[in-house]
Amino acid sequence: MRVDVLLFGPIAQRAGRASVPVEVAEDGATLAHVRAELNRIEPELARDLASCRLAVNHAFAGENTQIQTGDEIAVIGFVSGG
Amino acid sequence: MRVDVLLFGPIAQRAGRASVPVEVAEDGATLAHVRAELNRIEPELARDLASCRLAVNHAFAGENTQIQTGDEIAVIGFVSGG
Amino acid sequence: MQSLSVSIVDAPLAANTATRSLAGAGAVVVFDGVVRSLEGARSITGLRYETYDPMAQHVLTALAQEALDKFGLMEIHVEHSRGLVAAGECSFRLRIASPHRREALDAMDWFIDRMKQDAPIWKTPEFSTDGDAPPPANPVQPEPEAKVPS
Amino acid sequence: MQSLSVSIVDAPLAANTATRSLAGAGAVVVFDGVVRSLEGARSITGLRYETYDPMAQHVLTALAQEALDKFGLMEIHVEHSRGLVAAGECSFRLRIASPHRREALDAMDWFIDRMKQDAPIWKTPEFSTDGDAPPPANPVQPEPEAKVPS
Numbered sequence: 001m002r003v004d005v006l007l008f009g010p011i012a013q014r015a016g017r018a019s020v021p022v023e024v025a026e027d028g029a030t031l032a033h034v035r036a037e038l039n040r041i042e043p044e045l046a047r048d049l050a051s052c053r054l055a056v057n058h059a060f061a062g063e064n065t066q067i068q069t070g071d072e073i074a075v076i077g078f079v080s081g082g
Numbered sequence: 083m084r085v086d087v088l089l090f091g092p093i094a095q096r097a098g099r100a101s102v103p104v105e106v107a108e109d110g111a112t113l114a115h116v117r118a119e120l121n122r123i124e125p126e127l128a129r130d131l132a133s134c135r136l137a138v139n140h141a142f143a144g145e146n147t148q149i150q151t152g153d154e155i156a157v158i159g160f161v162s163g164g
Numbered sequence: 165m166q167s168l169s170v171s172i173v174d175a176p177l178a179a180n181t182a183t184r185s186l187a188g189a190g191a192v193v194v195f196d197g198v199v200r201s202l203e204g205a206r207s208i209t210g211l212r213y214e215t216y217d218p219m220a221q222h223v224l225t226a227l228a229q230e231a232l233d234k235f236g237l238m239e240i241h242v243e244h245s246r247g248l249v250a251a252g253e254c255s256f257r258l259r260i261a262s263p264h265r266r267e268a269l270d271a272m273d274w275f276i277d278r279m280k281q282d283a284p285i286w287k288t289p290e291f292s293t294d295g296d297a298p299p300p301a302n303p304v305q306p307e308p309e310a311k312v313p314s
Numbered sequence: 315m316q317s318l319s320v321s322i323v324d325a326p327l328a329a330n331t332a333t334r335s336l337a338g339a340g341a342v343v344v345f346d347g348v349v350r351s352l353e354g355a356r357s358i359t360g361l362r363y364e365t366y367d368p369m370a371q372h373v374l375t376a377l378a379q380e381a382l383d384k385f386g387l388m389e390i391h392v393e394h395s396r397g398l399v400a401a402g403e404c405s406f407r408l409r410i411a412s413p414h415r416r417e418a419l420d421a422m423d424w425f426i427d428r429m430k431q432d433a434p435i436w437k438t439p440e441f442s443t444d445g446d447a448p449p450p451a452n453p454v455q456p457e458p459e460a461k462v463p464s
Binding site: 006008009010021058059060074076077079080081082 | 405430
């Protein structure tokens, strides 16, 4: 299945886009698979991505989180609110 | 010389007055002498007075502070601002 | 560039109408101390504040100046009530502006502690007495309050 | 009785017009984060805030609820800007009411720390460029500012 991974802030600026389409297995795909695909598609971001957290459906999620069709996945790099 | 020692808050309520006239020597009188006279004049306040600070001319002052004619002396008990 | 003021004013403090802070302030913190309607287990109508005015002004100004210097603040403004302040009204306001958050919050803590130790201000609760006033229009109104402002 | 709100709003936050707090609050503290006009050594016209809105709302609401419970607060109200906020304008406001001072100040510190770690909000400085705007009317005006709000 295809998931569009959302990018924000400096990561989005460096990637030059606000989302990256990623293909993962329909069954049993986890956030770790999404991260591996992201690193493959955007190798020049790999170093930055290593320190980013991932969020699924608006909450931070661990690497073992199972991904389902329609999940909203986002890369949350170093934030700077306030 | 005579100095009027100002009282406030609970101490004034207990004394039933807002100032106590105190006689001390014209020369060489210190805050310690003022305190001793206060204790003599208001013996029922002596226990409370022991934990009070004294102020001279709107600043806290030590017991050795020399007193001059016209000084404004006040007993500052437990305060409760805010 | 620093700004300091200390005001001791009759009765409750009006709502905060602070104007814009000095250029360069990254944090502006306003603390309002509000009179609570219970003193221990007893309901109070308010607190009556007695101030030894020239000394209170002197002590608060000295503390404000010390806070400006010690914490590198840009602004410190102090207001304190004298006289009766009804429950729910503001009796003390401290406004601090500083380059960053840390200094403002630390200074606020420090100033309030020192004020409570040294400023010659006293408060006396005014207790509600039966028949003194009509009962509240809406007696269902919950009132989970405890003591006086801290 | 507790009160909680989180608002992410376009552009700068208007001046604080908070209404009266819940009965029983003894301390009401309002923190304003203001955009500073220097970013490092460079003058900026403002900060542009990007928010990942549904998640920012979710994270800030969860933190606000945690603060209410953890510190026994009565009120917590959070406002954060999205979009451009000019130097000198407010981009973040936190209003906390609690029975006593200690909880309000501790909760303020805790909330801001956690927000800065977890809320998906990013800021980008907008630098002044020569010729972009006329020079200030009064060039003598000192500007001792440093970085962005903290």
